Amino acid sequence: MQLTDIRIKLCEDQGNRLKAFCALTFDNTFVIRDVKLIEGNDGLFLAMPSRKLADHCGRCGEKNHLRARYCNNCGSRLDENRYQRHHNGNGQSHQRVKLHADIAHPINAECRHGIEDRVIRAFNNELERSKQPGYISPSLDGEDMDFYDIPNASQAGSLRPTGSVH
DSSP: EEEEEEEEEOOSSSSSSEEEEEEEEETTTTTEEEEEEEEEEEEEEEOOOEEEOEEEOOOOOOEEEETTTTTTOOOOBBOGGGGGEEEEEESSSOOOEOOOOEEOOOOOOOHHHHHHHHHHHHHHHHHHHTTTTTTOOOOOTTTGGGTTOOOOTSSSOOOOOOBBBO
């Protein structure tokens, strides 16, 4: 699988640690959006799209974020220390509390480094482009629609964006 397109949306406030949002396209067929490029203590890194981890209320069974103090459904008080049961570590004694889980992510360090290197180069190129007069920031919303604007798309049997046949 090859990384075939990288779209970078620079963040306006350069004083912020969040430097850009990215959309990554693989093989011109698969898009991952909401990838964040963040300035960390050791330089730029990618944060993959993630979701908040949740657990269930002991009283009504409703899902609640791990840091919630009260149930979103029944209002009962939740154990505020329950988040400490969720750790993210690599087998060493230093473990962090895990409050989010990646939705999509590279399986190994080699893949992660390859993607990060390409995205950081694209970010630096976009920073240079942003200094040009008339620069227009790319849109990351619906950017994959240009893949469907194929000549002869009205032919019978061609696919719609939903994957169904015309």
